[in-house]
Every structure is written in C-alpha cells, then in structure tokens.
Amino acid sequence: MMFTKIMKRGHRKVPKSDVIEPPIPISTTNVTVNHASRVAIAPAVANSQPQSASAAAAPPNSGVVEVLPLLRDVPVSEWHFLFLQKLQICCFTFDFSDTLKSAREKEIKRQTLMEMIDLVQSGSCKMNEIMQEELVRMISVNIFRCLPPLSHENTGNGSGDPEEDDMYLEPSWLHLQLVYELLLRYIMSSDTDTKVAKRYIDHLFVLKLIDFFDSEDPREREYLKTILHRIYGKFMVHRPIIRKAINNIFYRFMFETERHSGIGELLEILGSIINGFALPMKEEHKLFLVRALIPLHKPKCISAYHQQLSYCITQFVEKDYKLADTVIRGLLKYWPVINCGKEVLFLGELEEVLEATQSAEFQRCMVPVFRQIGRCLNSPHFQVAERALFFWNNEHVVSLIAQNRYVILPIIFEALERNMQGHWNQAVHGLTGNVQRMFLEMDAGLFEECQRQYVERESMARELEEQRELTWKRLEAVAAQANGEDMVMVN
Known part of the structure; x- marks a missing residue:
C-alpha cells in the first residue's frame, strides 16, 4: 500500500512556494555490513530495525504499480518533489534469485536509477540538502546489505587458496551497479559541495x-x-x-x-x-x-x-631513498624458505627496490642481500636460480655491484662455481657462465684471487674429508681386532 501511495503522489502539483515535502525516512543506522556467516551481529540488527523500514523493504504489487513521469516531461518547479519520489522507488530491494519474480518492478527501478544517473551527471537539477541527504540514504539502503558467506565457508575449506575459489557474482548487480555509478557521479560532480556532502558522506x-x-x-x-x-x-x-x-x-x-x-x-x-x-x-x-x-x-x-x-x-x-635499507632488510626477514613461486616474486621485487637504491644505502645492506642471492643461485628450482641470475641484466644493479665488487664477488663466487660444476639446468649453466665472464672483464685480478681462494678451500675440505674417512677406518680396524671382547656397551 505504501508503494502504491508513493506512485500515485507523482501527479501532485507542487505549490509555487516550492516547499519540499520530505519523503518517508528509511532508517539505515543499523544496516548490517558483515557477512551472513557472522551471525553474532545479525540477530541484534534484525530486531533493532523499525517497523516502517521493514514495511518499505517489501516489493510492491505488480498489478498496481504506476510509472512516474520522466523529469524532463514535468515543469521544472516539480522536479525536486518528483526526484524525492523516485528515490523512494529506488529504496525497494528485490529478490534476484528468481529472475521472473517482480520483473516489472525491477525494470521500473532500473530505469529510474538510469534517469537519476543522467540527471546527476548533467547537473541539470541543482540538488538541495534534503535531496542530497535522501540520495545518500537510498544509496546506503542498496549498498549496505548483508554479504553472503565466503566461498571457503560454504565448502568448509578454510586453508584453500583464494585464487582457486570459484568467482562469486552478486545476483542483484543489475541494480547495484547503477547505484554505485550514481554514487560515483554524485561524488565527482562539480555541483556537489564538499561542505554539504560531508554531512552525509x-x-x-x-x-x-x-x-x-x-x-x-x-x-x-x-x-x-x-x-x-x-x-x-x-x-x-x-x-x-x-x-x-x-x-x-x-x-x-x-x-x-x-x-x-x-x-x-x-x-x-x-x-x-x-x-x-x-x-x-x-x-x-x-x-x-x-x-x-x-x-x-x-x-x-x-x-x-x-x-x-x-x-x-x-x-x-x-x-625517500633512505628507506631502501629498511625495505630490503624487511624483505630478507620474510624471505620464503620452501615456497619457490613466492621466492621468484621476492627476487623480482628486490630487483625493483635495488633499481631505486643509491650507492650509500646499497652498501649498508649488500652483504645480507648477496648472501641470499647466492643461496638462490644454487637453488635446485631452475626458475629461482634463473631469476637471481637476471640481476646481472639490470644496468643500475650491475653498476652498484661493480662499485662494490671487492665485497660482493667473494660472497657469491662459490655459488657461481657450484652452478658451473653441477647444476642440472643448461639455461642456468649458461647464465652463470655469462656472469663469471662479466666479473672477469670487470676485474681480472680480483676474479683470479677469488678463484685461488676457492681452490684452497676446496682442497682443505677434501683433506678434512679424507682424514675423517681414515679415522673411521682405523676405528673399524681396532674394533675388528678386539673381536668385541673389550667393547663397552653404553645404554
């Protein structure tokens, strides 16, 4: 009945004094914003709604709805009052689970919203404070609804990847999109006075x-x-x-x-x-x-x-270039250990940050950075190793490395050698060779010194391993000679 009265009031003449009669208010104070699955709030909100609001939310009877005239078809003196009536129509919400249900009323609301968008965008109707208040109220009624349960709550898969969830599409988007568009046009309009609008927005x-x-x-x-x-x-x-x-x-x-x-x-x-x-x-x-x-x-x-x-x-x-050290150390703090896909992302971001880093800040963090890059160079996952080697394709990063080669090359030389000697991927093997040649051209003396130290370390490591094996063989021989008689068992 309320909707029928609203529709019939469309033919009422506005007096010359242009007094605007305020429409029936629809309370939006307690509109639920949370997902439907968060039931702790929903009952209290539902019980707190005034009776008039619940009555206004019911869809009108399709047999008695009268279409209001277009704003351009009535005198300018009647625009304000007709605009408020159209806002009341747009406050009705519909069930879109059944496309045939209230089809006529849905189409009336859609056309009304489109007309209001054109009106706000064109600026042909100067909205006073009452009109702006009711416009924002109508937008709130439509937008601030109870969201459906999240997809992982429906399936019970709380640990799933959100990227793998099926995309949810809002059933009422036919109307909701127009409401959002109306709000956007209202905010962008040059006729919208910020001092007035901030009372409602x-x-x-x-x-x-x-x-x-x-x-x-x-x-x-x-x-x-x-x-x-x-x-x-x-x-x-x-x-x-x-x-x-x-x-x-x-x-x-x-x-x-x-x-x-x-x-x-x-x-x-x-x-x-x-x-x-x-x-x-x-x-x-x-x-x-x-x-x-x-x-x-x-x-x-x-x-x-x-x-x-x-x-x-x-x-x-x-x-602020001084933040580079803070950012880089933060990246290293959260660096992934076993997630190779995530590690590739981190390497790409690290390169972007280094590209914006100046020499002084680079020197503060280069040691931990290239220790991590060295570990990535030896990654058995070829994409991680390949992405780390791509750092030497960046001119700015290469210039920073060249300025600080006496510190950086000794850190990663062993990783480069291990790749050359035993990495399974041929692309990684080729890129590693290119990086080695780049360092050799950059400073042949430093490269040869690092190579000599690497050979010495490898030689010492082999000697220690040989001594360890010899010691174990001697222990085995002593145990075999004793025939187990003098052996002491320790529990």
Whole structure:
C-alpha cells in the first residue's frame, strides 16, 4: 500500500512556494555490513530495525504499480518533489534469485536509477540538502546489505587458496551497479559541495564502504576502489580515517584470518596515495610501511596482491631513498624458505627496490642481500636460480655491484662455481657462465684471487674429508681386532 501511495503522489502539483515535502525516512543506522556467516551481529540488527523500514523493504504489487513521469516531461518547479519520489522507488530491494519474480518492478527501478544517473551527471537539477541527504540514504539502503558467506565457508575449506575459489557474482548487480555509478557521479560532480556532502558522506558511511571491499564480486570491488579513491581526493577530512581503516584491515588479514578479497584493490588505492606524499615524509607513513606493508609479504596468498604491494613498496623508496635499507632488510626477514613461486616474486621485487637504491644505502645492506642471492643461485628450482641470475641484466644493479665488487664477488663466487660444476639446468649453466665472464672483464685480478681462494678451500675440505674417512677406518680396524671382547656397551 505504501508503494502504491508513493506512485500515485507523482501527479501532485507542487505549490509555487516550492516547499519540499520530505519523503518517508528509511532508517539505515543499523544496516548490517558483515557477512551472513557472522551471525553474532545479525540477530541484534534484525530486531533493532523499525517497523516502517521493514514495511518499505517489501516489493510492491505488480498489478498496481504506476510509472512516474520522466523529469524532463514535468515543469521544472516539480522536479525536486518528483526526484524525492523516485528515490523512494529506488529504496525497494528485490529478490534476484528468481529472475521472473517482480520483473516489472525491477525494470521500473532500473530505469529510474538510469534517469537519476543522467540527471546527476548533467547537473541539470541543482540538488538541495534534503535531496542530497535522501540520495545518500537510498544509496546506503542498496549498498549496505548483508554479504553472503565466503566461498571457503560454504565448502568448509578454510586453508584453500583464494585464487582457486570459484568467482562469486552478486545476483542483484543489475541494480547495484547503477547505484554505485550514481554514487560515483554524485561524488565527482562539480555541483556537489564538499561542505554539504560531508554531512552525509560521513565517517560512518566511509567505514561501511571500506568494509565491502571484502565482497567476492570483483566488479563491486572495482567500483569501490574508484569511489574510495575519489572520496580520498575530494574529502580531506576523511583521509586519516581511510588510512587507519585500511591499516586495520591489513592487521586483521595478516595476524588473524589471512582471508580478504580486497587486499589488492586497497593496495592500488594506497599506491596512488603514497605517490602524493609530501617530503619530508611523516613518521606516521614510515610506521605504516614497517608495520603494515612489509609484513604483508608473510601470508601464503601473497601472489594475489603482490604486484600492487611491490608498487607501494617501490613508491616509498623512490620518495625517500633512505628507506631502501629498511625495505630490503624487511624483505630478507620474510624471505620464503620452501615456497619457490613466492621466492621468484621476492627476487623480482628486490630487483625493483635495488633499481631505486643509491650507492650509500646499497652498501649498508649488500652483504645480507648477496648472501641470499647466492643461496638462490644454487637453488635446485631452475626458475629461482634463473631469476637471481637476471640481476646481472639490470644496468643500475650491475653498476652498484661493480662499485662494490671487492665485497660482493667473494660472497657469491662459490655459488657461481657450484652452478658451473653441477647444476642440472643448461639455461642456468649458461647464465652463470655469462656472469663469471662479466666479473672477469670487470676485474681480472680480483676474479683470479677469488678463484685461488676457492681452490684452497676446496682442497682443505677434501683433506678434512679424507682424514675423517681414515679415522673411521682405523676405528673399524681396532674394533675388528678386539673381536668385541673389550667393547663397552653404553645404554
């Protein structure tokens, strides 16, 4: 009945005084943002909803719905009131599990949303505060819903790889996409006054928006990424709380769940934010690097967001070259031991960081770095060894190595020799030979000295092994002569 009354009010004339009658409010204070599987919150929220809100959520009867006229077909004096009526229509939510159910009403809402997007984008209707408040209220009703259980919760596979999960697509995306588009156009509009809009696009709204980055639908996360980036750029008052909320999501992801669908999208936003940091960099931003970004290298599912993470890390080093030592030592701290795929990612990121590193910072960390690279050179996994050898294809890295060859070559010379003598992969064998020739051309005297020391060490190692074998043979001979009579058994 409520919906029927709303539809019939479309023909009411607005008096010349242009007094706007506020629409029926729909409370969004207690909208559930969490996944449906988190049932600890859902019952309390459901019981706290006012009666009018639950009544408004029911879909209208398809037999009595009347289509409101288009805004362009009515006098300008009636636009504001008709706009509010159309917002009320868009507050109705529908069940998309059955495509035939309420098909007429769904189409009415879709067309209404498209009309409102065109209106906001064109700026032909100047929205007053009441209209903006109700617009954000309608958007909240549609977006801030209860997300379905995560895919791994449905299957019971809590330790699975999120990349292998089936992609979830939101059934109501037909309407939801238009709502997100409307929100984006409203934020981007030159007619939107930030001082007025921040009353409705407030801290609570932004925090709820960030919560929905955990949606498994990639289309929704893409819209959220664009919208949150626009909010960060336009509403300066929200910047600290956005950074803090993203920080908290990272902490929970790293230390509790290791499951979150939107880490990559959040890192993309941060990459743009970091790029705009002013120098000298605030201590808050450096702490964020050390406490949040570097530890993000620890989770097993890093491959899902490593590209975005690597970009953020490199941006910090390019902004402040003095952070290179901190970043590199952080990478070494979380270096994988048995995960070869992850190790290849780390080697690629390390090269990008070294490319942005200056000589003074490089000298502070070169010893642990090339000890790790030496271990990678001897990896039986050919992709790891091959990726480590690719460092010598980077001109900047080679120049740093050349300046510090007296320290670096003795560290990795043994690894290069072991590859030449016994690595199973021919490509690794060939690349190792190229690196050796590069060092020989760089400093023949140093190369020959390292080779002489290597031969001496190998000779001493063989002598020790021969002495050990001789000692064991003597013990065996003594035991055989004693025939076991004088042997003492120790329990």
